[in-house]
Amino acid sequence: MEVIYGVNPLKEALISGRGGVEKIVLARGRTEAAIREIRILAAQQGVPVEVRERSHLDELTGKASHQGVLGICRAYHYQDLDAVIANRHPSCLYDLVLILDGITDPHNLGALIRTAHCFGANGVILPEHRAASVTATVIKTSAGAVRHLPVARVANMARALDELKTRGFWIFGADAQASQSVSAPDYSGAVGLVMGAEGKGMRPLIRKKCDFLISIPMLGKIDSLNVSVSAGIVLHEIRRKQSRHPAGQR
Template identity: 40%
Template sequence: MSALGNPARRWRRLVVLAGQENEAASLAGAAAAERRGDSDPVQIIDRAAFERLLPAGAVHQGWAIEVEPLPETDVDDVLRAAAVTEGRSVVLVLDQVSDPQNVGAILRSAAAFGASAVILGVHGAPPATGALAKAASGALDTVPLVRVVNLARTLDRLKEGGFWCCGLDETAVESLASLDLGARVALVLGSEGAGLRRLLRERCDYLARLPTRAELPSLNVSNAAAVALYELVRGEPDTTQR
């Protein structure tokens, strides 16, 4: 539903499985009609045609929205947004995080804790598929997903723009909570297997760990991102309207 509410998102069609014209599909159809001005924007199709639209094993509720990819955002856009942001500006940089479920979950945490962008390399990173969008739970339409060719150079650009780059590393001496990272922070996370690559570690201003205490100290990368984001915003004023 978030895709229909995003004015930057261009969509192709809304399809509903025959016999599954439920309330959710009706609401989505009404939203689609408002966006396009159509009187009947919903297409009813049979199961075989519907399943061909989705990845194998995809979980659904009998309807799907086919959309265009969002307009690309680049690092300059991130820097311009940071320049006019009041308070702390946080971006996440993902090094070879290839699982769409993890990237989607990280986007969801980024939206929850107010991060301004998620940056990842074009090589080895997952495309913005339905699986990623589902894991993001709407955050794909609220948090810019920035794809870059060279992550090391991107860290240099962020530092030129006033960001302090902090890499998460379970072997680091300092904990994330002990650091004073200033108003602009780029949090750099590596893949669960290899961690941060050497060149990115060297580009970071700081390396920090999360204070885990179990015999198996490492967290899933999406969980680590959520914990780190909470730590970064923990002392910030809560401006959420309840």
């Protein structure tokens, strides 16, 4: 079991039907509209609601910013690679998968999942080891997006990239040292975008597996962006370019 907290993450978990919410705990005195909406959703799904003192919620969340509401849920269920690939957004012409190599900060992971969802990515692929997993912090930071977007964890990232290639994906790696600008490719076809850890970037083997390396031109005196901001810029450019091309077949 795990605890998710915050109004929006809990509401999205209930709306999506994927949250596995077993019980909701409210801080005494919370009666505003957002809480009433959560109560209605819970009643519709047969999820019990318990009212407790705020100190009880503090204990369950380690005094995190829970906003007076939390859910006791089944542990997050990861999807497999097939489920991610199958989840193409109905409004998008091409498949787009975000691949995260060595993202260890849960806040960055949550922001990246939220960004991927907003740009219509099929899903997100994570490595099993030396990387953040989906936790309550990730769920809250993603604003509930993790409940709408499949996330897969793979034991061997290099092998997963090879599998994507056999299924027609071109693999693009975001690398600050790459000579090719993010605006240069046309991105027609299925795309897998690899984002590496802040500071370290992609691991050498993963970099070698990329078909293309791209960078974001910058003019400021600081030579790097937060990884979720970088991902947003690249994903926007990919979708902008893809919208100019006729859709191919899977």
